[in-house]
Structures are given as C-alpha cells and as structure tokens.
Amino acid sequence: MKKPIYMDYQATTPMDPRVLEEMLPWFVEKFGNPASRSHAYGWEAEQAVEKAREQVAALIHADPREIVFTSGATESNNLAIQGVARFYQDKGRHIITPVTEHKAVLDTCRHLEAEGFSVTYLPVQTDGLIDLTALEAAMTPETILVSVMAGNNEIGVVQPLQAIGQLCRQKKVMFHCDAAQGAGKIAIDVESMQIDLLSLSGHKLYGPKGIGALYVRRRPRVRLKPIQHGGGHERGMRSGTLPTPLLVAFGKACAIAADEMVAENQRLLALRQRLLDGICSRLTHVNVNGSLVHRLAGNLNLSFGFVEGESMMMAIKDVAVSSGSACTSASLEPSYVLRALGVSEEQAHTSIRFGLGRFTTEEEVDFTANLVVEAVNRLREMSPLWEMVQEGIDIASIQWSGHH
Amino acid sequence: MAYNDKVLDHYENPRNVGSLDKNDPQVGTGMVGAPACGDVMKLQIRVDEQGVISDAKFKTFGCGSAIASSSLVTEWLKGKSLDEALSIKNQQIADELALPPVKIHCSVLAEDAIKTAISDYRSKQKGVDAP
Numbered sequence: 373m374k375k376p377i378y379m380d381y382q383a384t385t386p387m388d389p390r391v392l393e394e395m396l397p398w399f400v401e402k403f404g405n406p407a408s409r410s411h412a413y414g415w416e417a418e419q420a421v422e423k424a425r426e427q428v429a430a431l432i433h434a435d436p437r438e439i440v441f442t443s444g445a446t447e448s449n450n451l452a453i454q455g456v457a458r459f460y461q462d463k464g465r466h467i468i469t470p471v472t473e474h475k476a477v478l479d480t481c482r483h484l485e486a487e488g489f490s491v492t493y494l495p496v497q498t499d500g501l502i503d504l505t506a507l508e509a510a511m512t513p514e515t516i517l518v519s520v521m522a523g524n525n526e527i528g529v530v531q532p533l534q535a536i537g538q539l540c541r542q543k544k545v546m547f548h549c550d551a552a553q554g555a556g557k558i559a560i561d562v563e564s565m566q567i568d569l570l571s572l573s574g575h576k577l578y579g580p581k582g583i584g585a586l587y588v589r590r591r592p593r594v595r596l597k598p599i600q601h602g603g604g605h606e607r608g609m610r611s612g613t614l615p616t617p618l619l620v621a622f623g624k625a626c627a628i629a630a631d632e633m634v635a636e637n638q639r640l641l642a643l644r645q646r647l648l649d650g651i652c653s654r655l656t657h658v659n660v661n662g663s664l665v666h667r668l669a670g671n672l673n674l675s676f677g678f679v680e681g682e683s684m685m686m687a688i689k690d691v692a693v694s695s696g697s698a699c700t701s702a703s704l705e706p707s708y709v710l711r712a713l714g715v716s717e718e719q720a721h722t723s724i725r726f727g728l729g730r731f732t733t734e735e736e737v738d739f740t741a742n743l744v745v746e747a748v749n750r751l752r753e754m755s756p757l758w759e760m761v762q763e764g765i766d767i768a769s770i771q772w773s774g775h776h
Numbered sequence: 777m778a779y780n781d782k783v784l785d786h787y788e789n790p791r792n793v794g795s796l797d798k799n800d801p802q803v804g805t806g807m808v809g810a811p812a813c814g815d816v817m818k819l820q821i822r823v824d825e826q827g828v829i830s831d832a833k834f835k836t837f838g839c840g841s842a843i844a845s846s847s848l849v850t851e852w853l854k855g856k857s858l859d860e861a862l863s864i865k866n867q868q869i870a871d872e873l874a875l876p877p878v879k880i881h882c883s884v885l886a887e888d889a890i891k892t893a894i895s896d897y898r899s900k901q902k903g904v905d906a907p
Contacts, residue, residue: 680814682839686779686787697814697839706814718811754793754843756818756835757811772810773888 376692377736381670381729382525382553383694387621388578388628388730395580395621406614407605417616424623431626432551432570433561434587440606441614441622444584445552446476448571449519451586451610452548453480455596456517456569457489460546464514470494470502470521471712472529477519477550490514498714499663500529508539517546522554526696526709526725527662528671530558537566546594552576552584556629557637557668562587568594574618578730579625583618586610636730640669643728643737647672650741655748657761661696661710661723670728673710675719676744678758679751684724687747691740696723718767779840780874786844791851794833796820804897806889815842815882819889821853821861823897829853829861834889841879845869845886858894 378386398420406421408414425436442448457467469481471493481491492510496502502520511518518540523530533549540547548569551560555570556577562570567587574583588594588609602611652658657677673696676684681697696707697720706720715723726740752758757767779787795818796803803822809815815838822831832850836843848869853861869875869883 678837680838680842682814683787683843686784686840716812717814721811721814754790754835755837756807756816757837759795759818759835767811772812772816773808 376690377740378692379726379728379732379736379740380692380694381727381732382528382576382668382725383727384575384581385578385729386731387575387580388625390628391579391621391624394624395617398617398620402616404616406616407603420616420620421614424619427623427627427630428572428585429587431555431560431630432572432587433563434570435590437607438562438587438590440586440588440609441619442584442586442610443582444575445474445550445571445573446584448573448584448586449474449476449548449550450480451596451599452569452571452588453477453517453519454484454599455609456546456548456594457484458597459595460516461489464512464516465489466492466512466514467517467519468492468494468507468510468515469519470496470531472496472500472524472527472709473519473521474525474550474552477521481519496712499666500524500527500661500709500713501663501666502531502536504532504535504539507536508543511543511545515543515545517548519548519550522549522551522560523557523668523671524662524709525553526707527673527713528553528668529662530554530666530668532666533560533565533567540568541566553668556626556633557670559633562589574622574625577625577629579622580618583615583622585622637669640728640732643732643734644669644672646734647726647728647737647741648674650738651744654745659719661713661715661719670732672726672728673723674726675715675723676748677719677722678755678761679748680721681723683751684722684747687751688740688743691743693727694725696725697721782873783840783844783875786847786873787840790834790843790847792831792833792847793835795835796822796831796833801900801903802897804893804895804900806892806894806896808888808892809838809842809885811837814838815885817842817846817885817889819846819849819886819893821893821897823858827857829856829858838882838885839879841873841875842882842885844873845875845882846889848872849886849890853890858897861890862894864890 404413404417406417429436546568552573568589570587572585575581659675661673681695710720806819824830832853834846836846866883866887
C-alpha cells in the first residue's frame with residue numbers, strides 16, 4: 373500500500389535524518405548512565421547530556437541550568453502547573469488559562485480544581501487570540517499562574533507572548549507557556565518575553581517521541597513541587613535516569629531548528645499560500661479558521677461549507693490530515709477549539725487541518741489542492757445542504773429535527 | 777479508523793445520488809438530521825400506481841457511514857411496497873454495513889429518513905384524494 377502524503381505536522385513530525393544519525397551511537401557503543409560518576413561510560417554520557425541541555429536552552433535563549441528533561445510536553449505541562457500550584461498554594465490558589473489550550477493543560481487544571489484550586493478559563497476572540505484586557509481583568513490577588521500556549525495545535529494561532537509576559541511580571545504572577553507547537557517554529561526568547569516556565573516537545577520539531585523539557589526560570593527563581601520522586605535527577609525536579617540517546621537527538625533537533633527556522637518559515641509560508649490559493653481560487657464557501665497573520669507558518673485550518681469533515685478525509689485519503697469534525701473523535705463533539713472561536717457547530721464539522729512541514733514539497737501541495745477541489749465538488753453534489761444553498765434557501769432558517 | 781469494505785464501496789460508488797421533483801404528488805421526501813450534528817440526509821421515493829417504490833434517490837451531508845447508510849437504503853427500497861419499506865429496521869442497515877457502535881446513529885437516521893419520506897408521500901396522497 374502506498375502511504376498517503378503526510379500533511380499532519382502538528383500531530384507529529386518525522387525525525388530529521390541528521391537527528392537520527394547523531395542519536396544512534398548512544399544506544400549500543402556509548403550506553404553509559406549519565407548519572408554514573410565513577411567511570412568513563414558515565415562521564416561520556418554526562419557530557420552528551422550537558423551538550424544537549426545547552427542546545428535546548430539556546431533555542432529559547434535560556435541558561436542550560438534552567439532546562440529540566442521530561443518525557444514530553446504533556447509531562448512538562450503537568451509538572452509546571454501542578455508543581456507551581458502545589459508549591460505556591462499558600463500565596464494563592466487561582467490559575468488562568470485560555471479555553472483553547474491543549475488538553476494536557478486544561479485537564480491538569482481541571483484536576484487541580486478538584487483539589488480546591490480555582491481556574492478561570494479565559495475566552496478567546498474570533499481570531500483565536502486572547503484579549504489582554506480580559507486577561508488582566510481576570511487576575512486577582514489570589515492568582516499565582518497564567519498558562520498560555522505559544523502556538524495552537526489545531527488552528528496554529530500564535531499568542532502575544534511578549535505582552536502576556538510583561539503583564540504577568542507586572543502583576544507578579546508566574547507565566548507558563550506550552551510551546552510544544554511554537555518552539556523551533558517561532559522565535560522564542562524567555563528573557564525578553566519574561567516567561568517563567570516553558571514546555572517543549574521533541575517530536576514536534578523533528579526529534580524523537582518520548583522526550584521533552586521544561587524550562588524553569590532561575591532568576592527570579594521559580595520553584596516546583598515535583599511529581600515524580602526518586603534519585604533526585606534534574607535538580608530534584610524530575611527523578612529518573614536520563615535517556616541519553618533521546619536527549620542527544622532532542623538537542624540536535626533544537627540546534628537544527630535554531631539554525632534553519634528563518635529560512636524554513638519563509639518556505640512554509642510560500643507553500644501555505646500556494647495551498648490556500650490553489651483551493652480558494654477554485655472553490656467558494658471556504659473559510660480559514662483562526663488568524664492568518666498570527667499563525668504558525670505550517671498550519672492551515674479550513675472549513676469547507678456543506679461538506680462534512682470525515683467524509684472529506686475519506687475523499688482525500690491520499691493525503692494524511694485531521695479534522696475538527698465530531699465523527700473523528702469518540703466524544704461526538706466537534707472541536708472545542710473551533711467552538712471557542714465562535715465557529716458554528718455546523719462549520720466545525722466541516723473543518724480540515726493541513727499541517728505542512730520540513731519535508732513538504734511544492735508537488736505535494738499542488739496534488740493536495742487538486743484533490744481537495746475535486747473532493748469538495750463531488751461531495752457538494754451529494755450534499756442536500758449545498759443543493760438548498762443553490763436553490764437560495766437559508767439553511768439557518770430551517771427547523772432541524774435531529775439533535776445528538 | 778479503518779472502514780469496512782461495504783461502507784467504502786457505497787462511499788466511493790454511491791448508488792442513486794440525486795433528487796426527484798419534490799412537488800410531484802408521486803414523490804415522498806424525507807429530510808432528517810441537522811447540520812449542527814454533522815449529518816443531514818435527504819431521501820426521496822417515487823411510488824407507482826400499484827403502491828410500489830419505483831425509484832429512490834438520496835443526498836447526504838455526513839460521514840462515510842451516513843453516506844453509505846443512505847446509499848444502501850435507496851437500493852433496498854426499489855421494488856418494495858410501502859409497508860415492506862416501513863419494516864426496514866436500523867439494525868439491518870447497521871448489520872449489513874458492519875457499523876461500529878459510534879456509527880449506529882447513521883443507521884437510525886436512515887430508518888428515520890425512510891419513515892419521513894413515506895409519511896410525506898402519504899400526506900400528499902391524502903391531499904390528492906380529498907374531494
């Protein structure tokens with residue numbers, strides 16, 4: 373079976389071959405435990421780990437001593453939010469986070485609510501951006517933490533990190549940023565952006581799965597109550613033997629991202645525009661979900677009016693994408709991110725996320741645009757809603773029977 | 777999610793896509809579902825003088841299973857009397873297409889569409905027969 377063209381780079385990325393090459397010697401030849409202080413196996417692994425730590429830190433303009441390695445961004449988000457909440461709970465028990473955050477943040481907050489913390493889930497504007505005035509208004513003397521993502525996983529919208537950081541610092545509230553999607557894609561500087569904690573993921577930037585990091589600010593010092601206890605690795609914040617090969621690979625992936633980000637973004641922006649033009653020049657009733665300006669270069673989220681998302685994915689099965697339609701999830705609810713933007717349930721059911729990345733080519737983009745146009749035309753011919761629109765009937769005016 | 781072969785076949789080669797004249801007294805139309813739920817099915821039947829369904833057409837906004845369910849019932853309906861058509865149950869549709877539990881509502885919708893189309897036809901006929 374020929375595999376479909378990969379256009380789901382927000383779900384995960386393939387590993388860069390340069391990363392794999394760097395990683396391989398650390399499995400068999402150089403297998404030492406970086407915590408072994410008594411022999412050369414350990415010393416060599418420790419050196420590799422420290423180099424990786426520097427590479428990761430450099431990507432976000434941090435000090436290597438501020439990097440705590442974890443298993444991925446989900447763990448980093450848990451450690452940051454739970455760790456801060458539990459350490460500083462005597463100072464206050466209020467957290468603010470936008471409704472469009474990843475489940476790793478939202479579910480962690482929900483969990484803390486059950487422990488007696490209060491959480492404000494901040495609405496977003498129709499372009500997906502948070503309103504800074506609303507953020508400021510939500511802050512109380514009890515607020516200890518604001519958690520806002522860098523780039524959104526569904527709609528790619530990039531939040532104004534600098535302004536959020538400034539506001540948080542001024543109000544003496546800690547700022548955590550889930551940068552799983554943003555790191556390596558947009559310039560992040562924890563100093564100028566005044567970010568106190570920042571989550572990173574390896575597999576979203578062409579590194580391996582199962583590795584990530586949490587940046588924890590040293591000055592002014594941010595403290596955490598650890599979740600995982602043991603040998604006191606990572607300055608006691610995250611015990612567990614460090615997986616040297618994964619760290620080496622993660623470090624290399626960060627170094628490549630830092631070097632190539634500017635050129636890569638230019639290329640991706642051109643490809644995205646090509647995809648958008650290729651589709652919109654030949655189809656009507658196509659909407660972009662989320663801001664096109666404040667957005668990751670590799671993300672395009674489109675709603676194709678009157679064409680349900682899952683049937684659309686079946687029609688373009690030679691391209692691997694994902695949909696905000698309910699039918700793709702077990703919950704039967706359409707995307708909560710799109711709903712938060714004020715996108716109607718109907719529109720949310722018709723959304724497709726195209727994720728472009730390092731290995732996407734112009735040919736693939738053209739192929740995808742053609743396939744999408746063909747599929748939408750075919751499915752609209754089959755759609756009773758499209759027929760009604762052609763007859764001039766206003767779909768919103770109809771009393772629909774069904775309700776799930 | 778991988779699709780059953782029969783669902784794929786109906787999705788890729790849908791039978792009887794199209795529309796009949798909804799103002800024709802011999803035609804019954806059933807429109808069920810809602811855009812907000814992600815499925816809308818329109819099923820139309822043409823009934824001949826003997827009370828037998830001579831033609832059936834559909835248009836569906838929905839997932840592959842919804843399209844396949846409606847395509848399948850248009851095949852089943854042709855040549856059936858109205859009472860025979862009313863005896864089609866969602867479970868038969870779900871069994872034929874091997875729908876997973878999360879897609880059962882698609883077969884329910886198809887059964888509803890049959891019932892609604894027949895009741896539309898019958899109410900039109902009452903109007904015609906009325907003195």
